[in-house]
Amino acid sequence: MKIDRRSFLSLGIGVAAGTAFSPLPWKLMDDVSIWTQNWPWTPVPAKGESTYVNSVCTLCPGSCGISVRKVDDRGVKIEGMKGHPVNQGGICALGLAGLQLLYSPDRIKTPLKRSGKRGEGKWVSISWDQAISEVAGKLKELRTGGQAHTVAGITGGGPNTLSRLFKRFLAAYGSPNFFNTPSIDNSYRLALQMMNGATPDATVGLDLENTDFILSFGCGLLDGWGSPVHMFKTNTAWRKTQARVIQIEPRLSRTAAKAYQWIPITPGSEGALALGIANVLITESLYRKDFVDNYTSGFEGVVNASGELQKGFKQHVLDNFSPKAVSEITGLDPAAITLLAREFAKAKAPIALFGRGQGKLPGSMDEALSIHALNMLMGAINQKGGIYALPTPDCQAWPAVPPDAVADSGVKEPRLDGAPSDVYSRLNQLPPAVLSGKPYPLNVLLVMEANPLYTMSNSKSVQEAFNKIPLVVSFSSFMDETAQNSDLILPNHIYLERQEDAPLPAGFSKPVISLSKAVFKPLHNTRHAGDTLILLAKGLGGSVAEALPWKDFEACLKQAMGDKMESLQKTGYWINTGAVFPDGKTTFTTPSGKFEFASSAFCPGFTPVKIEGDASYPLLMIPYDTMRLASGYTANPPFDTKILEETILLHQDGLIEINPKTAQSMGLSENDRVLLQTPRGQANVLIHLEEGIMPGVIALPRGLGHTAYDAYIAGKGVNLNGLTGPIADPLSGLDAAWGIKAKLSKA
Amino acid sequence: MKAEENHGNTKKFGMVIDLDVCTGCGSCMVACMAENNVPFRKDESDKLKSITWMRVYKLSNGKPYPETDICYLPRPCQHCEGHDGHSPCVSVCPATATDYDMQTGIVSQIYTRCFGCRYCMAACPYHARYFNWYDPVWPDGMEQYLNPDVSVRMRGVVEKCSFCIQRYQAAKDRAFMEGKTDIEESDYQTACTQACPAGAITFGDLNNPAHAVYKLKKQPNAFRLLERLGTNPKIYYLSSREWVRRAGDNYLKNEGPAKIG
Structure with a gap:
């Protein structure tokens, strides 16, 4: 066809x-x-019965109440607990992402023993029995050899029962080397101790709800300072009561942006400004004379040890800190200083606060005393809207540690950091002591809820010190930098899987204890670090086992909490709302029986912290904190890294903030790649131009530059601690550094 | 026009966000992602591809140091009413995948209808819509925290803020079980509102005089984004700072901020 x-x-x-x-x-x-429309690879979440379990978030010292939504056994959401006294239903970005930590595939799922070189990442799984007997065996060997004091423990947790148990374990074992991670809290305690005669274990209470004028010397009140969510709530309340926040810092932080007034001053001159304000208060007779005359000493004069009368705080301030003199140090107009002092004095309940950013570092003691002197001048001590010394809730109804010859001689050895006691651990003195092997070498390091290899400044020397320690044992739930460089990992449950007490949140006005519950059954073969310690004690036997006689941590906690346990289990928290402070017991124990402006031992002055770096480093680098970056033991979960601005992290690169004028003078523009150098290290960063930063100052965020954890945070940005170093404070011995000199050059 | 077609007495959910109080902490963004099964990837710094139903923008007054001022502005979907429900995105959707609900004022998004033409994204003046360029992948085990009340999206579809409509449905179910005819203000709150540690977000029925938003939206400091476009959005912002209110639209130097409505 x-x-x-x-x-x-x-x-x-x-x-x-x-x-x-x-x-x-x-x-x-x-x-x-x-x-x-067929996506078999897309998960379909299983339905089930929806319930809420209340607990407490212990990811930071904030101690917020949380409500965990569960669908059958799965946790699907963490929300703020309604009616909790600390956070009143609010919750921060880190707390919200807690389930990403719980369900992370990168958690440590079973005890591990290093099989390759240290830090190589080669591990073999071992049983709990083997892990306990290996650690206990080594500890026993050292103890028998009279080397008990060469064991040290670092904890990053607050003063809770687990920390106290850890300390007790070391004391019973025979080591004086218990270290907590120092922060601004230590400086507050020390200031209250020196000037107000508070007992060393008294915690700092701030009645911020009732203040109407907040003179904040760089405190990141809205950047994670104190108990973050509580501070947010308080700030919103301040809006209603028209309380004024005056933010003094060289960078326009979130706190500065929200403040009534932002006063940028030369970094490091905060203490001088405080004394300048004191000068105006005294010259113009604006301070509370009745309070100063009746309740304080050292204002007019100080009798020194040899009985001679010396200049008091008043004369010292009048002689050296006139607005004109302070103007030269701070770069602030003398008239502005006078005006600020008058405004401060006019307020009904003013308060002056110290602690830069989140208060991660203790800072200069001189500065703390100078700023706290303003509170003394205005009588804001133990008053509505002022600073209190709260007695630590009585939680130590434990029997005394049984006497033992080895333990007694061990704890009498000097501490490796040279500190007189563990109340103010000079953690940054530990690496130099380990490196020099003096006064004695460190044989075993136990690390609990801390990540010193990442969080301690001068990372390089911390790493070198670690390399010298024969045995590093980590209790971490995560493969953090320290765990990665350890020999044995005895993984703890994560906070949602274990029961423990959360102590008084920083900067809260009333004594509160919250109970963190085991919301979930442990997902992996992990063990409560408290139980591990008790098992280690049993493995050691003798007096150590007797000192930790409990069957498990739960029994130990029950005994510690005593009659509070009932309320804790019922509502999740215990609060002493009826407490009236001062109670006479926790204050007025200074040598003079009064609050002291100055004594034969100290007088607030201005000794600038000697920031490292010579003239070849023309810029000043300061760290900054943001609510979107966790910078302590916990690293950022993926959600929080997702919400980081592209001006902080761009792909794998961290950005450094610099004033456009400074950048222009160096021929740098936005997103230029530069080499950032400090006396302590160097790193590649990108430029971010920011009008809200003082010319000549550059700022880098805390919390980036991890080399461990998971693929969502590791290898991103720069770890600030690799570029900075500690500076020992002459008064406290704690880290007083607030920045470092730096230079930038095109990479 | 019948009452239910122009909202009449029906509900009209909306938000008032107090920018004086907002600290830009980002809790709302994470609360939203955790509630609504929003995925994440290893690199989220390309913000054009980063899915954030709620996004906090940083505004600056543009003045040099030390006169610089910044303000944070959370931006969920504005749930534009337009005129009689003609929101920009609804008008252009060829698949009826997005719709304006006259009973609640919520602009919905039905993922299984969406075929990814992204007209709505081009139409949305607020960049509130996001396209799934990739299939969502959760690290092994992390899919356990997914919320069963919200469907997981797949590559090739557009998604956006839903005012946590699953919470509205749950609140209605609860009210029905309890024999109530209506829900209370506190029965239905979005995840971001609930989480905000500063209490900057207020959510409720803009038509109901008993709800907090009703009064707040009438404050003299209230403004809406791109007021003059006529999108008639249901997110109101409050700011005591004039430069912030001016930043809400592209005003000329001699113009003042537009009046609402």
Whole structure:
């Protein structure tokens, strides 16, 4: 048959019409649309019964109440607990992402023993029995050899029962080397101790709800200072009561942006400004004379040890800190200083606060005393809207540690950090002591809820010190930098899987204890670090086992909490709302029996912290904190890294904030890659131009530059601690550094 | 026009966000992602591809140091009413995948209808819509925290803030079980509102005089984003600072901020 044009067309039309009338195209279209909506690889969350379990978040010292939503056994959401006295239902970005930590595949799932070189990442799983007996065996060997004091323990946790148990374990074992991670809290305690005669274990209470003028010397009140969510709530309340926040810092932080007034001053001159304000208060007789005359000493004069009368605080301030003199140090106009002092004095309940950013570092003691002197001048001590010394809730109804010859001689050895006691651990003095091997070498380091290899400044020397320690044992739930560089890991449950007490949140006005519950059954073969300690004590036997006589941590906690346990289990928290402070017991124990402006031992002055770096480093680098970056033991979960601004982290690179004017003078523009150098290290960063930072100052955030944890945070940005170093404070011995000199050059 | 077609007495959910109080901490963003099964990837610094139903923007007054001032502005979907429900995105959607609900004022998004043409993204003046360029992947085990009340999206579809509509449905179910005819203000709150540690977000029925938002939206400091476009959004912002209110639209130097409505 011949196929002509006509038959070709009719056939074609016929086929088309036939197909159209057949079910084939419709069936195909249907199949295609079903196929495009078929996503077998997309998870379908299982339905189930929805319940809420209340607990407490212990990811930071804030101690917020949380409500965990569960669907059957799965946790699906963490929310703020309604009615909790600390956070009143609010919750921060880190607390919200807690389930990403719980369900992270990068958790340590079983005890591990290093099989390759240290830090190489080669591990073998071992049983708990083996892990306990290996650690206990080594500890026993050292103890028998009279080397008990060469064991040290670092904890990053607050003063809770687990920390106290850890300390007790070391004391019973025979080591004086218990270290907590120092922060601004230590400086507050020390200031209250020196000037107000508070007992060393008294915690600092701030009645911020009732203040109406907050002179904040760089405190990141809205950047994670104190108990972060509590501070947010308080700030909102301040808006209603029209309380004024005056933020003094060289960078326009979130706190500064929200403040009534932002006063940028030369970094490091905060203490001088405080004394300048004191000068105006005294010159113009604006201070509370009744309070100063009746309740304080050292204002007019100080009798020194040899009985001579010396200049008091008043004369010292009048002689050295006139607005003009302070203006030269701070870069602030003398008139502005006078005005600020008058405003401060005019307020009904003013308060002056110290602690830069989140208060991660203790800071200069001189500065703390100078700023706290303003509170003394205005009588803001133990007053509504002022600073209190709260007695630590009585939680130590434990029997005394049984006497033992080895333990007694061990704890009498000097501490490795040279500190007189563990109340103010000079953690930054530990690496130099380990490196020099003096006064004695460190044989075993136990690390609990801390990540010193990441969080301690001068990372390089911390790493070198670690390399010298023969045995490092980590109790971490995560493969953090320290765990990665350890020999044995005895993984703890994560905070949602274990029961423990959360102590008084920083900067809260009333004594509160919260109970963190085991919301979930442990997902992996982990063990409560408290139970591990008790098992280690049992493994050591003798007096150590007797000192930790409990069957498990739960029993130990029950005994520690005593009658508070009932309230804790019922509502999740215990609060002493009826407490009236001062109670006479925790204050007025200074040598003079009064609050002291100055004594034979100290007088607030201005000795600038000697920031490292010579003239070849033209810039000043300061760290900054943000609520979107966790910078302590916990690293940022993926959600929090996701919400980081592209001006902080761009792909793998961290950005450094610099004033456009400074950048222009160096020929740098936005997102330029530069080499950042400090006397302590160097790193590649990108430039971010920011108008809200003082020219000549550059700022880098805390919390980036991890080399461990998971693929969502590791290898991103720069760890600030690799570029900075500690500076020992002459008064406290704690780290007083607030920055370091730096230079930038095009990379 | 019938009452239910122009909202009449029906509900009209909306938000008032106090920018004086907002600290830019980012809790709302994480609360939203945790509630609504929003995925995450290893690198989220390309913000055009980073899915954030709620996004906090940083505004600056542009003045040099030390006169610089900054303000944070949380931006959920504005749930534009337009005129009679003609919101920009609803008008252009060829698949009826996004719709304006006259009963609640919520602009919905039905993922299984969406075929990813992204007209709505082009139409939305607020960049509130996000396209799934990739399939969501949770690290092994992390899919356990997914919320069963919200469906997980797949690559090729657009998603956006839903005012946590699953919470509205749950609140209605609860009210029905308890024999109530209506829900209370506190029964239905979005995840971001609930989480905000500063209490900057207020959520409720803009048509109900008993709800807090009703009064707040009438404050003299209230403004909406891109007021003059006529999108008639349901997110109101409060700011005592004039430069912030001016930043809400592209005003000329000689113009003042537009009046609402």
